[in-house]
Amino acid sequence: MSALGGVVRSGVGRRRVQTVVVGLVVMIAVTVAVLGGSLMVAARAPFDRAFSQQHGAHLTAQFDGARAMAAQLSASARVAGVAAAAGPFPTATITPASGRGGPVQPITVVGRAGPGGPVDAVTVTEGRWATGPGEIVLQADHRLPRRLQPQVGDALPLSGPAGGQTLTVVGVARSVSETAGGWVVPEQVAALTAPGATAGYQMLYRLAESDTAAQIESGRAAIEASVPAGALAGARSWLTTRTNSAGSVVLFVPFLIAFGVLGVLMAVLIIGNVIAGAVSTGTYRIGILKALGFTPQQVVRAYTAQALVPAAVGAVLGVVAGNLLVVPVLAQTNEVHGTTDTGVTPWVDLLVLAGALALVTATAWAAASRAGRLRTVEVLAVGRTPSPGRGQWAARLAARLPLPRAVTLGLAQPFARVLRSATVVAAIAFGAAAATFAVGLGVSLNAVQATESDGDVVIFPGRPISGPPPEGAPTVAPGPPQPPDPVAVVEAITAQPGTSGYRGVAPTELTTAGLTSALQTLAFTGDDSAHGYQMISGNWFSRPGEIVVSRPFLTATGTRVGDSLVLTDHGTPIDVRIVGEVFNVESRGMQVLTAAETLAATQPDLRALEYHITLTPGTDPVGYVKALNAALASVEATAEVAEEESDEILLVVNALTGLLTLLLVTVAALGVLNMVVLQTRERVHDLGVHKALGMTPRQTIGMVIASVVVTGLVGGAVGVPVGVIMQRVTVAEMGHAAGFNLPASVIDIYHPAELVLLALGGLLIAVLGALLPAGWAARTRTATALRTE
Structure with a gap:
């Protein structure tokens, strides 16, 4: 072993506290950096790879077929800023009459002769593409378990305007741009459109500049200006699709960056302090080393190496810990894309490892440089005691x-x-x-x-009881439950002491132009419909025809508070106006909130309402539920204390x-x-x-x-x-x-x-x-x- 190596080894073994501190702080900084960097790559890498391979659409636009002809839409492909386009494809909205035990919701189908093309080259994952009438290819739905999704060969009976028709599922495909819920041959669309209605059109665009929301909006405005006024019914940016595809992974990145910045700054400060302290307490030893012939540069290298040894160990452990932590976080992203990414990104590991060691070297060298400047005679004479x-x-x-x-x-x-x-x-x-x-x-x-929050107490109308019924609940006879009379339920709620307010909630599914999947819609009754919701801007709905939505909905539809749009319920159009933006994370913000009267034209079943009750402060929920169930004995409805889910x-x-x-x-x-x-x-x-x-x-x-x-x-x-x-x-x-x-x-x-x-x-x-x-x-x-x- 060289003399310099002996000094390094001796210093590391003698200064155990400093060695442990340096190793731990580097390990933590590297752990957070690897975790954050890996998640940033994992959140977008699968989507970006698929988007590039499929020539994904930067802008998916839906046009009103009654206001623009196909030739006019084809001309929009030549607008400045449009690099490539596909379409126009005719579109319609269908509603399956039944599912495989899962939720049934309207889907947007697009008439498309084949899966390929210059934009959004759809990948068929099972079966084949539709070649004739009566056939449909469905978009793979990662939100449902496979057992609940229609399979190749299944018959898909339809309700609504296309009721009585049956489509055969001949394939399952994946569109990275999520341009449709299903695809049929173009001539099939007319048969799926409501009588007297005009089929819409879809155009898919790739833009020359598409990295920011402003660039996407500029491209959308240019396209809208090239078609007749009012023809553009809706448009969706690929940035929205990418954010949704990343799922919850994107939520981890900001706070990991914050912790990473803290960890790096602490590493710089503490390592610098450790080396400076080692020089301060080792001045006499430094004098001896110089007296024995060590040059100033050798002394500096010795003290720098004393920091690098534990730092290297800590950095390696940090890389391992960061990769282990990223695996469970990626479960959702893998489910979305059907991938099996572990999150281990070698170039991220190497970059973080090299960056950490370079930072330690620079910090330690700067702190140790004082050791090289110390004069031998002064050090041996003065020692380490402060002046x-x-x-x-x-x-x-x-x-x-x-x-x-x-x-x-x-x-x-x-x-x-x-x-x-x-x-x-x-x-x-x-x-x-x-x-x-x-x-x-x-x-x-x-x-x-x-x-x-769903309130303090929930009433489930006509819900069969599984297991022992709650105390005071009515006995439910075997067989399908019958919806209760909403008037009787409301009378029981309002007459019950301790009731502060209530809301009835009827869920349904609607569609709107520009979005390929159905929107979960909640229709409210009662005097406490706004309970638990926080307004961002605008107001809560106060009359029929008004809706409240979240920012993701506004972003996806290109609308703002005050705009009007048309929702479709099983082929029936409903004119509504957006009166407020609410903070609502349900359905990833793609949920519509409105009064039940807004959907009166489509005759929602108000007997299927769930009731959410808010209690006055100090009211015992258990006692309240017992008394309310006694009051509900004449109807088939069951009250239970609301459970908060984590x-x-x-x-x-x-x-x-x-x-x-x-x-x-x-x-x-x-x-x-x-x-x-x-x-x-x-x-x-x-x-x-x-x-x-x-x-x-x-x-x-x-x-x-x-x-x-x-x-x-x-x-x-x-x-x-x-x-x-x-x-x-x-x-x-x-x-x-x-x-x-x-x-x-x-x-x-x-x-x-x-x-x-x-x-x-x-x-x-x-x-x-x-x-x-x-x-x-x-x-x-x-x-x-x-x-x-």
């Missing part, structure tokens, strides 16, 4: 405080090494910021889940947040530990003097802990505002990544008392980091300390 006079002003001020002398001595110690103390303040601040951010993120996510994605986010916060707080505490160890070793002779003058072990512990009080309080005070800013920015970005605007109740969640407690968390981190070196200082023998120079 007299450093922090004397702080010691004099602290001595005036009405506190025990041991405590005042500790309070003044951080001012003897101001730069070192500043780096520890920063590390504590980052730890406090991580804790503040984690608490805020958790509260925000819980606030999101609270917006999905969102799996929120649980995963909370778990990851808690884990990463714990790791960052631990690293911050280790940074404090490292500083206190350095201070104690530098002042070990002073410690011996204090003990010789009568300082007890308990007073020694108090002095050491007091030495971190100032840094802890300052770090907490600085870190809390940083954490609040991180929470606001990250939560907003998570909402935007999912396509939502968030209400103030989700973002503004901190209270003054909570912020004070979180600020004191910085002091807690500092004290936890100081406990071990305080115990070591208390156990140090006086004679041993006095002999140390």
Whole structure:
């Protein structure tokens, strides 16, 4: 082994605390970086690959066949900015009469002679393409289990305007652009269109510039200007499809980036502090090395290598941990695309590994460069004790405080090494910021889940009882349940003491131009329909013909609050106006909320309503349900206490947040530990003097802990505002990544008392980091300390 290697090995083994700190902080930073980078790639890589291979449509446009002819639409392919186009394809909306035990909803079918073409080359995954009337190819639906999806060879009877017809499923295909729910031959569309109605048309465009929403909107406007006024009924951007395809994975990226930034900054600060401290406490040893012939560059390389050894181990462990954590998060993306991606991305691993080691090298080299500049004679003569006079002003001020002398001595110690103390303040601040951010993120996510509240009590109309019925519930005879009389149910609800409000909810499926899949629609009755919903802009609906929707719906349809559009229910058009934007994550924001009277023309079955009841404060839900079931004894309806379901994605986010916060707080505490160890070793002779003058072990512990009080309080005070800013920015970005605007109740969640407690968390981190070196200082023998120079 070379002399330089021996110095490196000796330094790593001797400075165990510093070695552990460097290894842990690098491991955590690399873990978060690998996790975030892998998820960013995984969220889009499968979609982008498929989109490129299938020449996906940047813009899927739906046109009103009564306002534009096919030749006029074909001419739109030559608009400036359009790189390629396919169509026009005739379209219709059909409703299967029955399913395979799964939900039945309207779907948009497109008349298309073949799966290929310059835009949206559909991939047939099973069976074949439709070649004649009576045949249909269905889009693979990842949202339903395979056992619930129609299979090749199944007969698909239709209801609504096409009622009485039956289509045979001859194939299953996948369109990465999601341009249709199914495909038939073009001549089949006329038979599927309602009598007297005109079939719509679909055009698919690839744009020359399509990377941003503004570029997509520019292309859409140019296309709309090239066709007759009012002909463009709706358009969907590929950016919306890509966001939806990534599912919940995109939600993880913003908060992982936030933790990654914290981890990197803490790594730079703490590693720099560790190496600077090693140089400070090893000045005498550095002088000896130089006296033995080591050049300044060799000394710098030795101390840099002492940081690189544990950093390399930590980086490798971080890569492994990051890849292990990414696997369960990718389950949904794999289900969407039918892929089996593990999330392990070698180039991400190598990039993060190389970046981490380069950062450690640069930081350690900068901190160790002081060792190369030290003059041998001065180092051997002076040693490592801080120069007299450093922090004397702080010691004099602290001595005036009405506190025990041991405590005042500790309070003044951080001012003897101001730069070192500043780096520890920063590390504590980052730890406090991580804790503040984690608490805020958790509260925000819980606030999101609270917006999905179904009330305190739910009445299921005509629901057969499985297992023992709730106490007080009516006995249900075997056989199909009969819907209850809505008037009798409402009378029982309003007459029940403890009722604050109620809403009846009737779900149905509607379609609109430009969207290929059905929209889940909730029709409301009652005086509490807005309960649990948070408005972003506009107002809640107040009369028939008004609807409230979420941002993803507005984005997908290219509409805004105040616009009018036409919804279709089993072939019956319904003119509605958007009066408000609501925060509603159900159906990924593609849900329509309206009054039941809006759908009166389609005769919704109001007897199939579910009733959600809000209780007055202090009402016992169990007693209320028992009494209400007694009142409902004359009708077949059952009341139960509403159960809150935990969102799996929120649980995963909370778990990851808690884990990463714990790791960052631990690293911050280790940074404090490292500083206190350095201070104690530098002042070990002073410690011996204090003990010789009568300082007890308990007073020694108090002095050491007091030495971190100032840094802890300052770090907490600085870190809390940083954490609040991180929470606001990250939560907003998570909402935007999912396509939502968030209400103030989700973002503004901190209270003054909570912020004070979180600020004191910085002091807690500092004290936890100081406990071990305080115990070591208390156990140090006086004679041993006095002999140390």
